[in-house]
Amino acid sequence: MTKTADNVNPNVYEKGSEREKLATDYDDEVEDLFDEREIFDLIRNINDPEHPLTLEELRVVEESNIKVDNKANIVYVTFTPTIPHCSMATLIGLSIRVRLLRALPSRFKVTVEVSEGTHVSEQAVNKQLADKERIAAALENKNLVQIINQCIATV
Amino acid sequence: MSKLELVQTLTGHKGIVWNVSWHPQGKIFASCGEDKTIKLWSKEGQQWTIKTVLVDGHQRTIREVAWSPCGNYLASASFDATTAIWDKKSGQFECNAALEGHENEVKSVAWSPSGQLLATCGRDKSVWVWEVAGDDEYECESVLNAHHQDVKKVAWHPSLDILASASYDNSVKLYKEDPSDNDWSCIATLQSHESTVWSLTFDKTGERLATCSDDKTVKIWREYKPDNQEGVIVTDRESVWKCVCTLSGFHTRCIYDITWCHHTGLLATACGDDIIRIFKESETSDPNAPTFDLICTKLNAHTQDVNCVTWNPTGNKEMLSCSDDGEIKLWSYTE
Numbered sequence: 001m002t003k004t005a006d007n008v009n010p011n012v013y014e015k016g017s018e019r020e021k022l023a024t025d026y027d028d029e030v031e032d033l034f035d036e037r038e039i040f041d042l043i044r045n046i047n048d049p050e051h052p053l054t055l056e057e058l059r060v061v062e063e064s065n066i067k068v069d070n071k072a073n074i075v076y077v078t079f080t081p082t083i084p085h086c087s088m089a090t091l092i093g094l095s096i097r098v099r100l101l102r103a104l105p106s107r108f109k110v111t112v113e114v115s116e117g118t119h120v121s122e123q124a125v126n127k128q129l130a131d132k133e134r135i136a137a138a139l140e141n142k143n144l145v146q147i148i149n150q151c152i153a154t155v
Numbered sequence: 156m157s158k159l160e161l162v163q164t165l166t167g168h169k170g171i172v173w174n175v176s177w178h179p180q181g182k183i184f185a186s187c188g189e190d191k192t193i194k195l196w197s198k199e200g201q202q203w204t205i206k207t208v209l210v211d212g213h214q215r216t217i218r219e220v221a222w223s224p225c226g227n228y229l230a231s232a233s234f235d236a237t238t239a240i241w242d243k244k245s246g247q248f249e250c251n252a253a254l255e256g257h258e259n260e261v262k263s264v265a266w267s268p269s270g271q272l273l274a275t276c277g278r279d280k281s282v283w284v285w286e287v288a289g290d291d292e293y294e295c296e297s298v299l300n301a302h303h304q305d306v307k308k309v310a311w312h313p314s315l316d317i318l319a320s321a322s323y324d325n326s327v328k329l330y331k332e333d334p335s336d337n338d339w340s341c342i343a344t345l346q347s348h349e350s351t352v353w354s355l356t357f358d359k360t361g362e363r364l365a366t367c368s369d370d371k372t373v374k375i376w377r378e379y380k381p382d383n384q385e386g387v388i389v390t391d392r393e394s395v396w397k398c399v400c401t402l403s404g405f406h407t408r409c410i411y412d413i414t415w416c417h418h419t420g421l422l423a424t425a426c427g428d429d430i431i432r433i434f435k436e437s438e439t440s441d442p443n444a445p446t447f448d449l450i451c452t453k454l455n456a457h458t459q460d461v462n463c464v465t466w467n468p469t470g471n472k473e474m475l476s477c478s479d480d481g482e483i484k485l486w487s488y489t490e
Contacts, residue, residue: 106459137234137260140215
């Protein structure tokens with residue numbers, strides 16, 4: 001791509017630490033439910049489509065913007081584009097969706113939305129990301145899937 | 156006590172099953188999905204089994220299948236931008252015509268009650284009306300660009316050549332042919348939903364329409380003809396459609412499909428919360444402000460989103476549903 005990035009000089013933040021392993025993690029008797037931290041770990045290392053940085057480093061995703069309801073099988077994630085007219089917002093949201101779609105059990109209903117008030121086309125982006133038929137059609141596009149795979153490929 | 160009892164769970168598709176369609180005689184049905192195949196099912200003894208698998212008709216997801224009213228033809232709409240017409244004139248089902256013209260994904264296909272017209276719609280925002288011109292020949296009669304977003308569903312009036320479409324632009328539109336110049340045009344726009352309208356269904360008279368949406372509501376629309384007794388103002392001599400009832404608070408997620416039984420009058424919905432719900436019009440319902448009661452809630456009807464529900468056209472209270480979970484289920488409804 002010869003196109004210059006929308007946001008040439010984004011703010012870069014420090015990476016968080018790895019999750020501490022607890023004794024209960026190794027105890028088979030303890031039921032392991034999905035929590036916000038676990039969802040965050042699944043998406044924080046997704047690469048930004050334009051910069052060699054992760055969504056965590058750009059603060060596009062944060063643990064506090066994730067809600068999990070294990071009983072109702074609901075995962076709700078909001079993400080914050082680095083600038084309000086980021087043309088990559090849909091692609092970033094799609095990458096988060098695909099990552100969670102592949103990693104989580106199929107019982108979960110995943111909703112991915114732009115954090116309120118952080119994007120000029122917030123409603124249009126959210127509507128597109130919520131339309132599973134359009135997502136299904138997009139995921140049949142080989143070029144797009146390749147780009148998404150590059151974003152979600154983790155080291 | 157109303158209940159929906161599971162008769163049989165049918166597996167065979169890989170991935171999402173998007174649609175199921177009863178043959179007009181109710182003894183065969185077709186299903187389609189992400190795996191690019193169409194499967195034809197019929198009953199052997201007490202069990203429904205796959206009789207035929209149609210492959211190689213499409214390169215991408217098959218979104219919807221529809222039988223012609225005579226039951227001899229099956230149309231399939233695909234994300235590959237084409238609609239295929241299948242028949243078994245040679246003894247077995249073959250694809251003998253492909254309708255091309257849409258720019259990208261075709262989302263829905265429907266036959267008119269006479270079987271002489273076919274409608275398709277898609278992500279290119281257009282609705283196409285095709286005429287059956289002869290053996291395996293289909294001519295485009297009209298391209299309707301009334302919607303300004305992705306068109307999700309087309310459905311014909313049960314007895315007249317009136318077409319309805321539902322769209323991502325939150326509206327529903329009705330079309331008919333103008334006899335003076337044989338051109339099709341939009342005769343009504345139904346606006347009230349606050350998000351994508353996924354599906355619609357006429358009642359048996361064709362004078363009412365039920366729509367379902369991503370806004371988690373179902374709406375009932377009524378036709379008011381010119382010179383109606385209610386005094387609804389009608390201009391241009393075309394009927395006016397008014398939303399006379401909104402069913403809200405019943406669904407917790409997007410409603411993907413709705414079906415109105417022409418024998419029992421029961422309305423059923425397919426929802427993203429995995430539930431099938433059945434509504435019945437109350438006996439004291441006022442035609443200008445009808446009321447519908449939720450009479451059956453089938454929790455966990457599927458393990459993922461329910462994409463489609465359809466009543467057996469014979470009126471035997473059988474219902475088919477299909478889901479993202481890859482399964483098709485046959486249900487029996489008892490009052």
